[in-house]
Amino acid sequence: MAAASGPLAHARDPRACRSGGSDVTNSASALHLDSARQGAAGTSRYHEVYAGWQKDPLAFWGEAAEAIDWYEKPKAVFDPDAGAYGRWFVGGVCNTCYNAVDRHVLSGRATQPAVIYDSPVTGTKRTLTYGDLLQEVRTLAAILRDFGVGKGDRVILYMPMVPEALIGMLACARIGAIHSVVFGGFAAKELATRIDDAKPKVILTASCGVEGNRVIAYKPLLDAAITFASEKPSACLVLQRPQAQAELIPGRDHDWETLRATALKSGRVAECVQVAATDPLYILYTSGTTGKPKGVVRDNGGHMVALKWTMKNLYGVDPGEVYWAASDVGWVVGHSYIVYAPLLHGCTTILYEGKPIGTPDAGAFWRVIAEHKCVTMFTAPTAFRAIKKEDPDAKLLAQYDLSMLRALFLAGERADPDTVMWAERILGLPVIDHWWQTETAWAIAGNPIGLGRLPVKPGSPTVAMPGYDVRIVDEGCHELPANKMGSIVVKLPLPPSCLPTLWQQDDRFKESYLTEYPGYYKTADAGFKDEDGYLYIMGRTDDIINVAGHRLSTGGMEEVLASHPNVAECAVIGIKDELKGEVPCGFVVLKSGVDKKPSDIEAEIVKLVRDKIGPVAAFKIAICVNRLPKTRSGKILRGTMKKIADHDPWTMPATIDDPSALDEIDAALKDHGLAG
Template structure:
């Protein structure tokens, strides 16, 4: 069908308040707003000021009340454990009520923070919804993070409670969470009053008297008693959650998401961007620890009255590269949303797509990719193999939903490989030079969004408004800085080319090179170091560390490099995918002492090297190139 995109986008530009007021009609409000957008509030204004609502009510209660009690809300599929389960909207609501009752009994109340440290199991989704029901602010921490990373989040969020599982399960191994949780609490200055631990049969945790509670036992009691908890009204502008994202200093940034604008934006996106109707099955193959999991495993599908899938597995190895097709076929998935990394892994294992033929994908309509740049080869492979639209789109933890995309629900625009297509309503995307001036079409520049940001985007950072301004608003006054560099062509299509800072993207996970450098620098033999992201055919980017050793260190370099890899794994976790440390004599720097990470990255990736005029000694670049060639890079 012909796309309605241009008509809809222009309608938003003409009357932003009217556009979002109409979209807000899809949400149930306890109290209507005083103003659709109040520019006097917060750091750049706030959406639906004066309104009151409850996100859990909109995700569950209203669907139970209005004809969907028996429809599946959550499908759990764990090829790692062999477990499967289906929870209807009514059953999900009963369990969320039970969990909310358990939390409330231990004093968790409106405005309190609760950290959730769980694997991909239904209870992780239910924990998020239970917090929302109580008006508590949840902060999900990905289970792969090490104890010190969890500790920094405990100290920043200051939770009254933590909800955890006893373990997570990876192919071939069990990862015990409770020792990591105990270590994090020992390390943190702030001490949560209560920890609720869901015992999994693969590894039962030892509970600490006085602090720890068996969540499963308490939920069973609450379910047997038929406990219910009323949805607590919160302001539309109150926080729903805090999600920590890597910062360039290594100190995580707590992205805040509000309640009202978040619901409006996500509900709108399900219909208009993803083309999903109530009752259909939508699968975001991500993790609840990341923003995709928050937005499109939990909240958006349930706001829409759709069915969501909680998948505890991997795209390959659980048991093979056909597991995605098995899940799509078995559960009648209409649309899949995942990272390009997943498809690179599948393509590597099954290059001719032979496993696809084993499954009936007749009901499968679309594939959405995001989280990192979707390379044209992977896009083309997916299109050829699946025969459905493969749609790249671009957004960030900070925005919570699509900045630039191709709106299937409004009718697809022509696809240009390498471009996530065009800005969505709410986003006035521009490309500026370093001085803040617009650049001509086809010219690389800083990708920014004219303020105000639309509903659903972060209003601030948790208890850090100054950092919010410095990170996002100060460099280009009147604009939100995405920290991405890109090109917009004459058709208005955006091409994202690179990060403008030193945050790298490993398999869709944004990770700070600064945090890794802090770990490397803590090694007793390391004098200075640098970490860069190098192109990786499977993960998009992979971290590569360079270490200059202290004078007088006579140990074998291979031994030290192995220790550095192990150290990053211990301090940051396996999610960092840190496998390459290289000892070098010196690092390239400017005369002012700034390490030339971008230049090192160009050498490693084999792209044109732009030698800065301020370089102190160009000969060091040759040394770096030789060190990389010895490891199979820079060739």
């Protein structure tokens, strides 16, 4: 990016508006950390850093902001009078794409791999250097600009896990447009609600996605969604994939590769547009919404500051190293840790189009780590439960050299202790559970190995990160003592990168998150803190069941079920009972090769819960199934399972991976006399 000319040149060039370089991550209390990211448990500087944040949060985040290139530095680190609870880096002017791409090319990383695309489902591999990425993003940004997309306009991406999805996100950020990624293959009516809410000028899509051995045609779904929607995009750019060709509608649809080739030939590019730190970067709709969707807004400045800080301090990763978040760009993990955080930090990020098993086997993750020399991996616990089910002795692991791997991080769903300990045993590495939400964009609680690893307590995501003052409260918002379960809330203000509001729904934002517990953000999760301040997330507040007046955690019961040696994964729901109000019902998926009768295992599980939790749980129903119904991000659809068991009306969730899995739950419940 060329510097501005004239007397303001120095002030307007983002390279001049920071301290340190693009390879430096600072915090108010964690400067000059040594390179031994993990360290031994017990040598952590976490408590010092957290106390430094508590003492002076403005100094803490102000120093963290020095790792970002600004056109104009913020006039205030935090303005308590702006927005619903205040806004971060007010007056700052920046560009996220510049920080993620351009500055690394300018600082000498042009030839370093930025993105490694690995697609076992198509047999394709591709590496984009930072220089390649800059060229592709500048070109697509120019194409979007040709279609009239400018600062503040919205662009929906309905894409599979291909480099063009990442390029599309960055191209929007480059020209100040607001992107909204909708999971590829999402149901047409659900996509239509997002089109009506975001009102995109352009939609970026592909002809198809590949899920395991299934090819899913996207274009018919998109066409139906546009038909359903009241708002119509002016143009759709379609990436034609060899697995399925899409029919283009003249006047509206345009071939992506043809436009790209023409732009490259003419040399047309778009440079970075200056945006306010408080301007939206993207809208991400939370999964499972009905009616008017809930669009989480992410701003530019706070998002960059917080995510850049996490790469070194939380994940212990240095610029130039290979980092892999095995997720999807349709989810918040993909936004934060496939696309933005690794690139802001100058890492190489892996974009994986495949599954943990079946592409081709349960050694798929080991192959990717070994081949690309990945130092840190981040995935969902459900992925490791799937691997454990297929290869419980980890025999496939012996084929691969994982000597570069330093840590495994888990998030997205509660990491049961059995899975954590299994992963630790086979890998011989720290396995770090951490907890966060779509709304926050980064961890509320974790084990910051960049500050020196804290002792791991299986079942806990460890401790609150700097920026989060986490409390456990009762219904009256009174703080509860250690080891007492209640609602988990965060004292306002939320730290940088957390949602400032919902897209065009300020009142709904306040009602959903800020009203029930005045002065706090409601996480809608339940749990407790122990005497050391370690958090335990026991499930959503809806997953706390009331059995004859006793409040019991389904998460706690799932821990017991998961400890059975034959169980690969499990889910516990509360179902209606005339006498007790609710009673727990457990579903278990068995490991491969188990030759016991399912009825025998079910009886063992009932006894196990009785022995470990006691009769108070009233746990008498265990059901073996072949699989659990999940979203495509791996979250178990407990709410829908409960509706089936309770004979309540239910609709097929838009985010479900395989609808037939719910039919299996219905049949299993009927076999046990429980479904209508």
